Every structure is written in structure tokens, then in C-alpha cells.
Amino acid sequence: MDRRLEDLTARARIRDAAVKLFGERGIEGASIRDIAAEAGVSSGLVRHHFGSKEALREACDAYARERMLEISAELASSDGVAALDPVTLHPRVFPLQLYLVRSMMDGSETATALFLGAVETIEEWSKGYGIDPQDRRAYAAALAAIKLSVFVFRDQISQALGEDMTSPSGYARIGQGMLDVFAIPIITQEQVDTLRKQEK
Template structure:
């Protein structure tokens, strides 16, 4: 995870450990004691900084959201060039992506709001690039969900590939797979029109 100067503090180490363990095990599956051990601090220090596990979760939500928005801004201002190097991007974003997906599944309003923001971003992007889906909102929601599903099913995807997608090389490989999914049509325009006629 990319760190700034303040990230050298015990509070930041606790937060990073919580993001990693919450992402791997879910909120219920990671105890204060587990998080303290992973951060190399006492359980009392975790409670001193955050009070409760729910407060720690809220702090993790806020941090993950802030960092992912910063990364998105960086990619947008650089023309998305950095996104072409998933190995370099992996240590910065993968723990946050995994955490946010798990947090969303556990009912986090912050993570859900970030997903809705991603849907809106895809809507704007698709319109800006002249992409004309049948239903832009449904298209954007489906695209965002497909990208997130890789993390929700990371164990199954890793097993299918024979390579752990939590590693930089596995992350790069599934990223290439997603790129192919988004760029290689699986039905012709004629087939699309036939299906749409049948739906009416």
C-alpha cells in the first residue's frame, strides 16, 4: 500500500492491518486481537486509537475511499497510462479493492456509495467516447459489477487460472483477461438486434 509520512504511525499500521484482514476475512472474521497482532501492537492500543471495531471499520472505509479516488484522479490526468502497468499498480490498489468489495458485501454504505460513483463515472466515460448502449445506466452498472466480481470470487478465479490473483503477476493476468472481455465482441450487431426484438 502506498504510504505517506503519517503512515509510519501506529494508527496507520493498525488501519492497514485492518484493511488487509477485513478484506481477507470480512468484518466478523477479523478480531481486534488479530488486527493488533498483524499491526505489531497491543489490543489496548487499537481500542485507544479507534475505540471499537465498528469505528475502525469506518476509518478504513474513509481511507480506502479517499485513496481510490486519488488513484482514479491520477489515472485520469495521466491518460490512464499507469493502468497499463498492473504490476506497478497492484500494491497500491489491490488491498483497497479487495477491502471495498468485502466491505460492500458486509453492508458498508461508504463502499456502496463508491460503487455508485464508479457507475456514474462509467456513464460519463461511455458517453464521452461515443459509446451508445441500449441502456447506459444498466451498461455502466454491469461493467462496474463485472470488474468487482473478480475480487468477490478471487479464490475461484485464482483456482481457475492456477495462479493467485492477489500476487502482482496474477493480478496482471486477470487484468488482461478483463481487457479482452471488454474489447472482444462475443455477439454480432445482427445478433444483438435479433435479441432485442425478441425482448419487445
């Protein structure tokens, strides 16, 4: 194999291993040695490609953001419904979602910027679908946070489901549950109006 191609392949393996371990353990919980072992390379090679753990984290942030934007664009396309199959979507999306949520909790500006971008996207989407909340920005922020919360509470959700939420079947189940949450009203419009009057 060409040395340049071999280096590129090793760099990608290191990045993917870091995305996985950072997502599972957090930035502090995953060492360079752990990442090297996961990628099947030496710790020295990790430092050769990325220099430091913080630089590796920044590379992971940029990669995860780029891939999620690409996948979001794909899902928004005319054939995006077919791409929603949990069996094919899970291995592509779940590690990135888990990584970005953990990175956001660890204070990543890139991950936070992606969240704010999602809020803006939801705002525009709600306008296009004729959804008229009382406070559109708050609606978009709440919806984005609800979608991300399943990753924050993945251990508790796994216990509730009786199966690992990170598995394809567990991921599909919680995805269906989220669809039902959004599709099935739990209060009437009359109750909404009453609550809003009480808040004033």
C-alpha cells in the first residue's frame, strides 16, 4: 500500500475510534492509549497525526459536524424517507449523535454551534409546515433538546426498554417512541388555551 494512503487510512481509523470512545466515555474518560488500542495503532501514531488529544477532539468535532450535515441533507432530499430505515441509519448516525451530545456536554463550541444550527433549522421548518407556536424560538429549542435528550439518558432508557438503546433494535424502538410522542396529542387545544391564560 502507498505510504500516503496508509497514513490516511490510519488517520481515519484513529478519528473513528476517538469518535466512538469520546462518545461513550467523554473527553476525559478516553485516553490516547485507549484510542490507539481501539484503532489498532500505536499511541505515537495518534500523536503523529493529531499532536494532542485536544487537537484530535477538534478534528472529531469538525468531522462529526460535517457528516451530520451531509446526512441531514440526504434525509431532506426527495428519497430521504427510504434512508430513515433504522437498520441502515443506525450505524451511520448513532455514533455521531452520541459523540456530538457528549462533546456538547463537555463544552465543545463546535457541537454547541451545531445545536444552534438545528434550532434555526427547526424554526424554518415550522414556518414551512404552518406550525405557529406562541414562541417559535423556544419551540425550536425545546424540540431540538428533546431529540438530543435520549442520548443523555441512554443508560436509563436502556433499563426502561430492557435492551440496549445503542443497539439497532433499541435505537429503532426509541425512534418509534419519539415518533409517537410527536404524533399523539396529550392535551387538547382547550387545555393549552387555559394553561396559557394562567401563565399571563
